[in-house]
Amino acid sequence: MSIVTENLVKEYSNGIRALKGVTLHLGSGTIGLLGPNGAGKSTLMRILATLLTPTDGFVQIFGLPLSNRTAIREMLGYLPQSFGFYPQLTVWETLQYFAHLKGVSRSRAAEMLELVGLQEKRRYRVNSLSGGMRQRLGIAVALLNDPRLLIVDEPTAGLDQEARIQFRRLLGNLPGERTVLISSHIADDIAQTCREVVVLSGGEVRFQGSPAELAAEAAGRVWEGEISPDDLPRLEETHTIMSSVRSDRHVLVRCIGPAAEGLSPLSPTVEDGYMALLQGRQSA
């Protein structure tokens, strides 16, 4: 197992309990961490990145306890949810700076620059980069030490569609054997890149399995059909509306819930499964 957590608890000094006994056993490959805002994803990732100390519980990364920070950090690449660089430095100087911090060579930095496709921008100051380029630079920094564990927190937040696709492709094509833990609240991103998904909500693990298994959580509960605009409020009371497209006389709706008149069943997606899971927990 790459990552093992047992009854992991994190309570902040202000009394907020971000994690309430998280137990996970994660293998290698790309793993997605899904959950709504405030679910505890970032807290879990910061603990795994040795930046936060858990209040209680047990964590082991590649067999090493969390207290062995230096050894873990040597194997770790971490890209936080929101990050910045020193605006006075260029792209190349930034990579070199982190190469020094991680104790790797300049040639490795050059490789990473090439990997993320920023060679042409090497002389540019980092504050002149677009959001997507900055994310790519961030992933280059995270990959500098060729980490066995790559933790990427909400990497596509704030990116446009093209940049999101580029970034997903970049993560999907990473060379070498490694465990990649990606967090997101966008199910589609996870579905596109991960072989395993963990859903976290309210500081607890709600689901752990493959994307297909997550999608199956909504099996038989996803519907689509045209209804009258007047019926839409009534449907909202009993179903979770995933989408609604209004035409002249009707509304084409896609929803999760029990069978209803005028609606046809659909094959669930990961997003449907994720929403069904959250909805089910809420109703429960």
Added chain:
Amino acid sequence: MRAFWGIAMAELKLQWRSRTLWATLALALLYAVPRAPATYWKATITIAASVTSLASLGLALIWAGSARRPERCHTADLVESSAMPRSVRFSAEATGSCLGIVTVVLPVMGLALLYYRLKAGGGPGGLAQDLAVSGLLIVPPLLAWLGLSRLVGRLLPPAGAYVVVGLLWVAGVWAKAFLPVPPEWSLDYIPAERSDLILFGVHGVRLLVNRGILMGAGVLAILLSCFPEPPARRWVRTAAPALLGTLLLLALAALPGVRSVTAAVDVPLSAAEWAARARENERWRYEAAEAGEALVAQHNAAWAVPLVEVVDQVMELGGTAANTAALTVVEAPVSAPLYENGTYVIPERVFRRLAFRPQLTRRVIRLEMTRQLAPWMPFETDVKEGAADGVALYMEWCYLDELLGRDVALEEIAAWQTILQRMTSHQTYSMDGPPGPADGPSTDPRVMRDWLGEDEGDHFYAIKTALGLWQHCSLLPPEVLPALRDQWMGVIVSASRDRTVEDLLVQLLEAAP
């Protein structure tokens, strides 16, 4: 090690590229250049003062900010998740910042010095030495100050750190802690006389000790700022930098010589402004020696302020303060305007001013002349003092007695000095060997001594006075002689109480032209 230097170099680069730094350096030069001084060394001092005062704020803000730059730039998680220990990273950053002082401040200083050298018609030769001296003067106090700033930045959140650093800087400026260039380093003020060179050396050693302490304080503050975790208790985080800052300022103020040294570099202040400041300060009012020292330092640092103006200001202090301060003025180690063509020239107006206090004047002049005569008179102190007393009496008398109806010119004083020199030469010969060639009529003390018998100790003083008066008589126009004769006679009689001397004097006066 490579990683360490890599981080240090990155820090250096960040410092170089900081707009705050360049803005404050530009401000510092803009402040200094309009006050373009007339001489090269004054320019050095002005620029150094300007750079160390104004640029110290910019650098301090950079240093305070650099301690938490990752947090400020949202790079903290990226940086912290690297394998390099935090203390090592902090140390590397501190090293880079220290290199920044050398690579930022000294080139600016160098360019400024070069500019003034070329402007003054000189060449770049000796620039390296000047730069080294400037660096020695500037870097240690700057390091102490910046180390403190970094520690403040490490212990407090950014906004709080900036406020504290700003307040400390204002307090430092108020205490003149950022103007650490002493006038003694000015080569213009290094005289040829050995005693003053020794004094210069003492100042140098004191200065080096001072700089050593400051350097140590800076290194200590930087080391403290490299601790990975700040103290947890809030009051410690708040009180520690304030306490350290206060201690540092107190240390600066308490170190011997620093107060006058820092005051001395306050070049833009006029003597009047300086005196006004001195008057406002109760302590200076009552510790007149400090006032005198400060005023002299002011005079030494600011060529433009004539000594007589300084004396005027000293006199305004009033009472005992004025006496002591005036003494300090005259006892000042070196004062370039007092030297002309290698001769010690006492500005006439200074003594006129001092003469309003007769007792003081006598003592002052004696001290001055003793020092002046020291290289010429390698014999007993009592003889030297006797000779000096003669001059003192003469001087006091000249300046007090407005009956003369005319100012005593500097040439006359110089002439009197020449006489004294001749006389003491004869005295030397009389004690150590055969007399030299006759040099003026009857000025050989042996002759006088013969006339006076064995009791020379009591009479020597009067004889020398008589000699001086006689010589002076020869320089004055005949129409004033009768009045002078009465005056001198009275003085000599009261001084010697010896008819033999009076007879001698009459004889001498009659022989005068």
